[in-house]
Amino acid sequence: MCLSTAVRADNPDEILMEYVQSLSIDGDSITLVDLMGEKKVIRGNLTFADLTGAVLKIDCK
Template identity: 40%
Template sequence: MCESTVYSTNNEKIMEDVLSIKIDGENIDLVDILGARKELKGTIVEIDLDKHGIYIDLNK
């Protein structure tokens, strides 16, 4: 499978086993393999396909 882990730019883990990411402006909707959802405001700044990591700059 191709799950990824989502981190903040401070390397804090936000969510594991993410299968789906939907972006609408600054809104980012994450869904994991069990169907759990998390909604964030931020900007994706890096996607590392080799390490299955996605990095988000959170707008606070």
Template identity: 40%
Template sequence: MCESTVYSTDNDMIMEDVLSIKIDGENIELIDILGARKDLKGVIVEIDLDKHGIYIKLNE
């Protein structure tokens, strides 16, 4: 499988084993392999396909 781990730009892990990311403006919805959801506000700034890492700058 091709799960990814999502991190903040501060390198804090937000969610592991993410399979789906839905983006609507600044709203980001993450869904993992078990169907758990997490909603965030921010901007994706980097996607590292080699290391399966996604980095989000969170809105404060």
């Protein structure tokens, strides 16, 4: 199973969500869902996704 960590693009030390299993994008809203089913909606743009490294970078607005 591949789970990712979502971080801010401008500050990779700031974790937005860990154990992200899925994400959906609707305009400038990104919905992250973790392994436990908890959802978090973030306004911004997905700028980078390293699926083998399990990192998602989001440019937050």
